Amino acid sequence: MNRKATALDVAKRAGVSRSAVSLVLNGRGDGNVAKESQDRIRQAAKELNYSPNAIALSLRNQRSRVIGILSDEVVVSPFDGNIIGGADDIARSRGFVTLVMDTERDTARDASAIETLLDRQVDGLMYVTVGLKPIEIPQGMLRIPSVLANCYDEHPQPQLHHVIPDEITGGREATEHLLQWGHRDIALLAGSVDSPAAPLRVQGYRDAHALAGVPFRDERVFMAGWDIDAGYHGAMKLLDGVSPADRPTAIMCANDRLAVGVALAAARLGLSVPRDLSIMGYDDEARIADTMVPALTTMALPLREIGRAAMTTLLDTIEGGEGTTAARTMETMVPCRLVVRESTGPAPH
Amino acid sequence: MNRKATALDVAKRAGVSRSAVSLVLNGRGDGNVAKESQDRIRQAAKELNYSPNAIALSLRNQRSRVIGILSDEVVVSPFDGNIIGGADDIARSRGFVTLVMDTERDTARDASAIETLLDRQVDGLMYVTVGLKPIEIPQGMLRIPSVLANCYDEHPQPQLHHVIPDEITGGREATEHLLQWGHRDIALLAGSVDSPAAPLRVQGYRDAHALAGVPFRDERVFMAGWDIDAGYHGAMKLLDGVSPADRPTAIMCANDRLAVGVALAAARLGLSVPRDLSIMGYDDEARIADTMVPALTTMALPLREIGRAAMTTLLDTIEGGEGTTAARTMETMVPCRLVVRESTGPAPH
DNA sequence: TTGAAAGCGGTACCAC
């Protein structure tokens, strides 16, 4: 537990002043410090295993190279962690560190968490949520460069840039995949009303039908929820005791867990997937969609890309000067990606 | 984006010196500063919305009240986030902040992550993993108070305290639950060999049989893996085309995802759960075990408790002085908790 | 009871 070497230690060992050490180690040695002094300094630094104290740097420079990430429950919940992963990729590659705080969905903690982060001199702030949702922007976020990932400001005049997935196109392309297999009666288990993602995916579902000239029935769309049991019971309602002619030939789900429930129901009813019924997931949840039997065809949420895009925007405004901030567009939409596996196939006739 | 108030601003406004401000706001005013000055200072601080700059504090005090948490993939993966949640609970309640870094399973990044954390003057370090596993302790962790959560040092003379779940008892109690329902032929899908948790749970399974005087057969134990497909195929091997007399009446799984696969297989085979087959999970994964149909009986991993216990130990050594460090026990085992739901029931006869 | 000053570890400006 011995103390770390300081710049002064290096200076002494190299027989020079602290300022010389600072100059050399920051690449401003040439033209200011004699070559041989430079060598001695670098040598001494290496020997002492010197690295500058980040705290002192922050205090001096008023910049910490730390980005604060505030999440509603990304750390604690099983979902969307890759947004932070992607954000961290970019941050590290540009010499920043991310400091993550999770409020576990207690928005009352937002303000104080932001305050803590601000007290630590973070250079920028990112708010990340599990699932697309509108948020109330905590006061403090407007005081330094900030960005929203997977969430957005509902106010008429949004003040922060946000990065979100393109759910409408996602819903549309998922539906189109099913239409291309010849399905003409596609049910949709659409999540729950309190999520803004649900209606967007429904919108995409409608668009796909309209574009393809295939009529669709509103009663085929269910606001079911997001979990296995919801998928199970939704599918039972659609399939159990219904004659093959009246059954949907495909069920599209607003996430992979619903799809698991649907598959379970199909199995109980003796229906084979995808021969008798095609099942489409959404999210491409790791170790669920890819390990289901059969593996789920699904619409992958671009989590890493969202994180990367959000962090890139943020660091650009931090490093690029404040000049054109106002002129920037306030929204980035990242496309979802269709992942075709084995749970979808040609429509039975 | 206007600058924050400093202690000097407060001092000016209250018409006193900076030192007075410092004394009063740190509760050392009485006996040093006049009562009315104290009031004016507190008043001014409130008006300016003053809070001390954490960076300056760290530099000055050589303590940051930040705990660095290094995880292999807790943030990014869907698992075990609640360890961090529990750790954060305790940290916050004791006036600390946690700084989380996730290496995404790249142990080559461990050392530099620790270095970064150390440069930021963290007062303590916690290493957290997804799933119980042995780790190589990164050098830097020995330089300041540190603790391991859900992982441990394999070396003969462990240098760091670790907190882990009691997997043997967990495996035993899960098995006992099944034995109590009258099951006498219990198969075990035991995860994979590369996880130290798997053999421990098998051990518990054996212990339960031995204690109950029920013979068991080694060929009923399969190192299957951890995912849905593994559970599915494992169950198929055990059940498909096997006469009821030769079938296990219960399948115990090393996690809930395996249990989902087993349930899926049972459904395909027309077996009713729990009437024809009892299924036992492990982990009590949120929104999987509780939302399965039927809901899974499972052995809950004490994730929050692990995080809380680890953070408590760590903060105790940081705040409690170094005195008795050496005398402390180096291991804390946290019991798992049986959660009875609907996937288990009396053995058929 | 109060204020001045040193110092935490750096950086950067300015004499020399």
Add this chain to the structure above:
DNA sequence: GTGGTACCGCTTTCAA
């Protein structure tokens, strides 16, 4: 080319 010094914001000791 080099070293001295002020300053970032705060705490703490010491003298007035």
